[in-house]
Amino acid sequence: MTLVVVGASLAGLRAVESARRTGYRGRIVLVGAEEHLPYDRPPLSKAFLDSGGPGRVQPFHPETVLRDELGVELMLGAPAESLDTDAREVSVAGTAVRYDALVIATGATARGLPGARTLRTAEDAVAVRAALDDGARTVVIGAGFIGSEVASAARKRGLPVTILEAAAVPLVRAVGEEAGAELAGLHHAAGTELRLGTEVTGVAAGGVRLSTGEVLPADLVVAGIGADPATGWLEGSGLTLHERDRGVVCDATLSAGPPGVYAAGDVAHVANPLFDGEPMRPEHWTNAAEQGAAAARHALDPAGARAFEAVPYFWSDWYGHRIQFVGTPRADEVVFAGGVTLYRRGDRIVGALTVDRPREIMKYRRRVAARAAWGEALAFAGAA
Numbered sequence: 001m002t003l004v005v006v007g008a009s010l011a012g013l014r015a016v017e018s019a020r021r022t023g024y025r026g027r028i029v030l031v032g033a034e035e036h037l038p039y040d041r042p043p044l045s046k047a048f049l050d051s052g053g054p055g056r057v058q059p060f061h062p063e064t065v066l067r068d069e070l071g072v073e074l075m076l077g078a079p080a081e082s083l084d085t086d087a088r089e090v091s092v093a094g095t096a097v098r099y100d101a102l103v104i105a106t107g108a109t110a111r112g113l114p115g116a117r118t119l120r121t122a123e124d125a126v127a128v129r130a131a132l133d134d135g136a137r138t139v140v141i142g143a144g145f146i147g148s149e150v151a152s153a154a155r156k157r158g159l160p161v162t163i164l165e166a167a168a169v170p171l172v173r174a175v176g177e178e179a180g181a182e183l184a185g186l187h188h189a190a191g192t193e194l195r196l197g198t199e200v201t202g203v204a205a206g207g208v209r210l211s212t213g214e215v216l217p218a219d220l221v222v223a224g225i226g227a228d229p230a231t232g233w234l235e236g237s238g239l240t241l242h243e244r245d246r247g248v249v250c251d252a253t254l255s256a257g258p259p260g261v262y263a264a265g266d267v268a269h270v271a272n273p274l275f276d277g278e279p280m281r282p283e284h285w286t287n288a289a290e291q292g293a294a295a296a297r298h299a300l301d302p303a304g305a306r307a308f309e310a311v312p313y314f315w316s317d318w319y320g321h322r323i324q325f326v327g328t329p330r331a332d333e334v335v336f337a338g339g340v341t342l343y344r345r346g347d348r349i350v351g352a353l354t355v356d357r358p359r360e361i362m363k364y365r366r367r368v369a370a371r372a373a374w375g376e377a378l379a380f381a382g383a384a
Contacts (some may be wrong), residue, residue, distance in 0.1 A: 001026040003300065004090055004097055006080045007105030008032025009231075010040065010285060011265030011292030013060055014144070018293035021071055025302050028072050029099075031092050033079035033106075036122060037063055042285050044144050045124035046317050049153035051133060057122040059151060077232075080106070083237040085258035101260045101299035105292055108227035108266040108283060115175075115203030116223040119146055128222060132157060134221035139163075141200050141207050142183075145174055145316040147224025151192045152318045162193040164200055164208065176329040179341045179353050183323065185353075190319040198325035227283060229267045242269050243338045247281050252307035254295045262299045264291035273351060274309040274369065275328050284314035309366045313361075322358055326365040327351030338381035340364070349377035 003019055005012045007032050015027055032038070037059035047053050077092035089096045110118035116132075118124055128150065133139070138154045140147040143165035154161040171180040176240045187194040199211035207215040229247035239256050240249040248263040250257050250270045256263045265288035269281045290310045298305035315324045327350045331343035340360065343351030348371050352364035367377055 001100045002029065002098060003027065003101045003103070003296065004029045004031065004099035005105060005267070005296070006031045006090060007103075007267070008034065008036075008038045008074075008076060009105065009265070009288070010038070010054045010060075011105035011107070011108050011295075012103070013038040014289045014292030015105060015264065016066075016070055016072055018296040019300060022297055022300065025071075026100075028070070029097055030066070030072050030074055030076075031078075031080055031090065031097070031227060032074075032076040032092060034121065035077040037061070037066065037074075037076070039122060040285075041120070044122065045119050045149040045153075048125050049129050049132065051157060052130065057125065069339070075143060076366035080233045082233055083239070085238055086382065088260065088286065095103055096228040099260065101206065102262070103292070103295045103299055104256065104261065104263040104267060105265050105288075105295070106233075106267050107232040107288075109230045110227050111223065113141060113200075113203060113221075113223045114204075116141060116221040116334075118223055119150060120227065128220065129153075131220040132159065134219075135159060137161075137218050138220045138222065139216050139218040140222050140224055141208070142194075142224035142226070143167075143187075143194065144174070144224050144226065147222065148318050149316060150188070150222050150224065151187065152190070155190050155192055155319060160193075162218075163187060164198045164216075165194065165196050166199055166212070170194075170196065170198050174329065175325060175341075175353055176331070176334050176343070178334045179329070181237040182319075182336075182341070183355075186318050186321055203309075227266065229281075231267060242281075246302075247283075249279070252277070252309075253298055253305040254291060254308055255298070255302075255305065260299055260302070262295040264288065264295035269369055271306060273307050274311065274371070275330075275345075278328065278330065280312065280328070282314070284312060284313040286310075286313045309369070311365050313365060321356055323353070323355055324358065324361040325351065325353045327368045334374065335378070340381050342377055342381060344374045344377075347374050349374055352377075 079090040110120040138161040169180045333344040341353040
């Protein structure tokens with residue numbers, strides 16, 4: 001039997017580890033588009049950007065551990081090209097790799113903008129840090145979490161930085177309008193210029209052009225305008241791809257439809273029973289890790305597959321502040337209570353956001369997972 005994992009990042013690695021942990025002793029092939037061994041991405045926009053940050057990106061495991069201890073065949077440096085679910089084959093650099101069980105964990109690709117840098121890979125992080133070390137005047141396009149972390153790294157060095165955001169309120173899709181407005185205050189307090197409702201028309205040598213005709217001078221321009229699932233290789237495979245972003249549409253067990261095919265992490269839209277079957281595609285570390293492990297278990301034992309009901313969780317570090325969120329921002333009501341932003345759907349808590357309250361957030365995560373009543377959540381926050 002052969003388990004093929006396509007995607008050599010966190011979700012793919014956790015799939016490999018999970019397979020071995022559950023006792024699977026068959027063949028495992030790990031396919032990765034990058035030449036690097038699997039490495040951790042969140043530090044790329046956090047500690048790695050610090051002037052005294054790590055000298056190089058470290059892999060999760062050295063190659064000897066992957067090959068000798070986990071028994072993995074590595075196919076790195078070449079992306080998957082296509083999938084044939086009838087023949088149960090993945091094409092990689094012209095080679096057909098047959099599978100009995102398949103985990104798709106190809107993640108997402110940063111949306112680019114001509115003339116601007118992105119921050120998704122180890123090479124991206126090295127280039128951005130080098131520019132910051134040289135004292136770059138920085139303009140960030142997009143007030144999401146990656147862009148905000150780049151701005152934080154610039155301000156930590158005392159460098160001028162401007163964030164340009166097309167929306168009137170940042171992070172509406174991620175945390176809701178109320179919390180997005182509150183988080184905007186962290187930029188202002190840190191001395192970052194935040195321009196909302198601003199349209200960028202292009203990036204030219206030495207600056208960023210706005211729809212008003214203004215050109216902002218910049219030595220470093222970083223596009224933090226989101227990412228798209230890396231599924232071009234799946235077009236024509238018969239898998240259902242989401243009409244909006246072409247992510248892999250999965251059921252609650254992470255099944256992508258054809259026998260033996262499961263998906264995990266940034267690439268997968270998964271119906272979550274914990275939130276009334278709401279399809280979710282969180283682009284966060286914890287989700288990738290948990291889904292990667294579950295996808296491998298289910299691919300190897302489809303009869304034992306169970307609905308994936310984990311509560312999404314993410315964190316971000318801005319200007320020395322730790323922002324943490326659990327659950328979903330899609331709510332009937334959002335309330336700021338006892339220093340915590342709480343999200344209500346019906347008569348239950350479905351989300352919570354904290355700033356600099358690391359000891360509390362997992363308590364809210366447990367309440368979301370338990371479908372705790374709204375009144376109980378308010379009482380715990382000290383607001384009932």
